[in-house]
Amino acid sequence: MNIFRTLHSSLLLLFVVVVIAIVTLAHFTVGRIVAEQSRAQQKSISPAIHLVVDNIIRPLHIAQTLAQSTEIRQIMAAEPVDEEAAFARLRQMQEDFGMYFFIASEQSRIQYHSDGTQHPLTEGKVDWYFKYKDAPVKAIADVGKWEAPHFFIDLKIYDENDRFLGFFGTGTNLTSFIELFAEYKVDHGYDFLFLNPKRQIMLSSDPELIGNRSGFHSLDSLPWYQQVVSEGQQYELNNLLIRKDNQDYLIAEIELAPFNWTLLILTPLQARQSEISQAFIASVVGLLLVVFALFLLIYNLLFYFRRSSRRPMMIDPLLNLDTRDEAINQFNRLVELHGQAAVVLVNIVNVKEINTLLGHNTGDYALRFSAKVFREHLTNEDFVSRWRGESFVLTLPGQSLSEAKAVAEQIRFSLTITQVHGLDRQFQLQTTVAVSHSTHGRTLPAIITDAEKHLGQAGPKAFRQVILCEDARTAETTD
CATH class of the missing domain: 3.30.450.20 (PAS domain)
Structure with a gap:
């Protein structure tokens, strides 16, 4: 409810900003056109x-x-x-x-x-x-x-x-x-006419x-002036628009007081x-750019609120990590962007034992601590998600298999040296790690399925590490 209330307030504020921006730009545009006309x-x-x-x-x-x-x-x-x-x-x-x-x-x-x-x-x-x-x-x-x-x-x-x-x-x-x-x-x-x-x-x-x-020619004898008279215009010619030699002219009238003459300038x-049109076009283009920028702002605002409204369903509430569906979306986006991505599957294998012997609070602590370790070893573009239960998936876009293996080894070491205490007993976290690499064409669920299959084939150990090849048909297992 709060999200939609915030969205409503933001859209209302944005609407006011858009109206003010358009009115201001329209005022500026009109002012510029008037200034261009005066110039x-x-x-x-x-x-x-x-x-x-x-x-x-x-x-x-x-x-x-x-x-x-x-x-x-x-x-x-x-x-x-x-x-x-x-x-x-x-x-x-x-x-x-x-x-x-x-x-x-x-x-x-x-x-x-x-x-x-x-x-x-x-x-x-x-x-x-x-x-x-x-x-x-x-x-x-x-x-x-x-x-x-x-x-x-x-x-x-x-x-x-x-x-x-x-x-x-x-x-x-x-x-x-x-x-x-x-x-x-x-x-x-332009043309000049000096009249007595x-x-x-x-x-x-x-x-x-x-x-x-x-003798002298008379203004009354000029065809364009005869047309003006025939249209019922007064002799006041200043700022009058006429048609002469198949072209439009604007008349400016200036009094030359010392001689009582009148100067007509036909522009x-x-x-x-052409000059005013250029100024108008530039102003319209500026207006369209502002409207387009505001459109992008609205679009991104709506996109942000859409993600915000979906965010609670895409975040694991206990660990504040992306869920499986979000992991798949992010993986597809990053592979499309970078062309490749390394994937690390980490299982905390003894969480159930900790829950049984030390209680679920201690088990939850072990999971939160694991999530903290994952974040410490990721860059800005890397992300980690909770795949299921005690399984976590780390996506490392743009990294090679060997680089991902080094990250996995650091994470494994940080986890296995941790002692989980509860009551009168303590446990050391036990992990299994699978590292794989993918380019276009392989989905994240398929990669995880291959990793879990090879981890299962390696047998039960306190620590197992499986390095999957690109095609996932061969694997290197380390105990």
């Missing part, structure tokens, strides 16, 4: 942010810093404009920063470039100057100069009296942007979408799905 998202956006900072925000900050210099203001406020000083300063800034700069003077209505060129700002021919002059913003990003398109950053310059002096800024040839976009697309696989407030495409990783002499999901 993949960060991995996809970080290079884009790097590109924007290096090629748009950095030039803006440099231009804003230089625009605050007194020298620029003095050049633009001079009447008339000192063109030589303007070109000299622009060339020096280009050498210092490796960037193209310009001054668009309100005083002279001429635009001066750091490459030494200039051209007049004529109303009706140069639209950008007059369009942005009256605009409420102070920093403008634009694409212009259609014969060689550039990305421009235009900053309004005022004197100390808040009088408009013109524009100062920097520009980048769109060819360099296209090359950068192409490089990023190869390395990271009118949803016109100012810059793009697709060269066909960059503005030309006929192909195939690579991200």
Whole structure:
């Protein structure tokens, strides 16, 4: 009853442990997948942010810093404009920063470039100057100069009296942007769209979408966006999943506040799905391994309790030795494992005489003492069992016949030098020993039967030792 109560408690505890382990691992798995998604998202956006900072925000900050210099203001406020000083300063800034700069003077209505060129700002021919002059913003990003398109950053310059002096800024040839976009697309696989407030495409990783002499392309003209609109989606595109060029893309939307532009990053999901799938598979495999380990634990626990419940029937209660049935099971297992086993049969021949003359308590003592001697001469894998009455079987797996004979001789010597005392008499234990050897094919009962037959043929003696050959057809007897 105690065994089953313990089994019930252990299984209940194990069930709680399994549930906690699975819930914990499931939480870890979900957390890992979310982390992998975040990592993949960060991995996809970080290079884009790097590109924007290096090629748009950095030039803006440099231009804003230089625009605050007194020298620029003095050049633009001079009447008339000192063109030589303007070109000299622009060339020096280009050498210092490796960037193209310009001054668009309100005083002279001429635009001066750091490459030494200039051209007049004529109303009706140069639209950008007059369009942005009256605009409420102070920093403008634009694409212009259609014969060689550039990305421009235009900053309004005022004197100390808040009088408009013109524009100062920097520009980048769109060819360099296209090359950068192409490089990023190869390395990271995603596309860029830079939109102005009118949803016109100012810059793009697709060269066909960059503005030309006929004007800018509109976001509304793109097939995938038309599909979004047709499905009733709002203009909010951040984290929207779209289908483009037979591939799924996830849109990330970033506001470029200085220019009131919007950057759309279209990330192909195939690579991200592969990374996340790998993380998911690894987590599932980990979960299965944990479940399998718990299954093995349950199996071994049940096996242990099964053996524990059977143990009282397989143990001799007086001597705490395996019984005959257990000896046969262990013998078969060890021969299967080692391929061979030596067997020693020991009979305590005068136990009945001790029982008669000195009482059963003394006889039981003699048997317990014999069991103690057997254990002292066995290794961890050897085992001893009570075969019947005063007969004991020692199984020595992996040992040869000669090795088993040496063990038998040690046991015999330890037993026969023992004096059993009771009342006014004492007895010396008398033994018969048979040593045999077996490989696959011979059963333990057959070996014991052969040993007992040869011991009987040797006749009654105080000590007899029989060494059986492998086939049990011949024997060597020692008295």
